Amino acid sequence: MPLPYDYRETSHPRDDRSAAEAVWRFFADRECTHRVLPDGRCDIILRFRSDGMRPSGMITPMVTGPATRFHMAPIAAGTSYVGVRLRPGTARGVLGMDLGMIANRSLVGDAALTAVPELGTLCAPAENVDELADRLLAFVAERVSGLMVDALSEDLIDTLHVTGGRLPIADIANLHTVDVRTVRRRISCATGLTPKQMAMVVQFHRALRLRFHHGLDVASTAIEAGYADQAHMSRVFRLMGGVSPARLPDLVLAGFSI
Secondary structure: OOOOOEEEEEEOOOOOOOOEEEEEEEEEOOOEEEEEOOOOOEEEEEEEEEOOOOEEEEEEEEEEOOOOOOEEEEEOOOEEEEEEEEOOOOHHHHHOOOHHHHOOOEEEOHHHHHHOHHHHHHHOOOOOHHHHHHHHHHHHHHHHOOOOOOHHHHHHHHHHHHOOOOOOHHHHHHHOOOOHHHHHHHHHHHHOOOHHHHHHHHHHHHHHHHHHOOOOOHHHHHHHHOOOOHHHHHHHHHHHHOOEOOEOOOOOOOOOOO
C-alpha cells in the first residue's frame, strides 16, 4: 500500500516503562488534504515549516485526543509533522489530564500549551527532524518515569486488541474476574473512550488490515472482523473512515498490533 507523500513510522517495542508506541514523521511537498483515521490513541505532535530535512520558523505543539471518527486535515506545501503515538493506558499520566475531555479533539498551539505547559520545551529551534523526534521521546520518557501503569487496565485493553474488538464486555469482565462496571471505568479512565467505542476502533482497524494486507473480499472481511453483516461493516466504514470497504483509497494505518 503506497503511503501519501512522505510518511514514515518507527514502532517502539513495548516494555513496562515504555509509553511511546511509535514515532512518526510526515512531510508534504505539495498542498494536500490528509485523511486522519481514528485509532483510539493520543499523540503529541510538533508542526513546522521544512524542506523535508530541516525545521524552519516556529514549531507549533499539538495534542490529539482519542478519536472515534475520521477527519480531513488540509496541509500546506512544505509543512512537516513529527509525532509520538502514546500507548493506551499511559497517555493520561504523560499528559496529566482527563482524556475524555479531549476525545475527538485536537489542541493546537496555545491551547496545547495551556493544557500541558511543559510542551514549550519541545519548541526550541532544532538542527534537523531527528533532533525533534529524539526530543519527543525524551519528553515522554521523563513524563512517564516513576508512573505506575495500571496493570489491570492494560490487560483489559490488550484483551480488546487480541480479540479484534469482537469480545463482549461481559465476557472480558468474566475473563478477568471483575464486574462489567469495573471494565467500563478502567478502560474509560485509561483511554478516554468507552469500552464500546474502543472496541469499534479496534474492529475497524482489523477490518482495514484484512482488506489491505490479506486481500479478503468485502463479504469475507465482514465475517472475519465480526460484523453482523456486510451492510453493518459498510456503515461503520463510512462513519469512522468516510470510505467504502469496496473502494478503499490509499490510507495510512497506525502500526499497532491487532
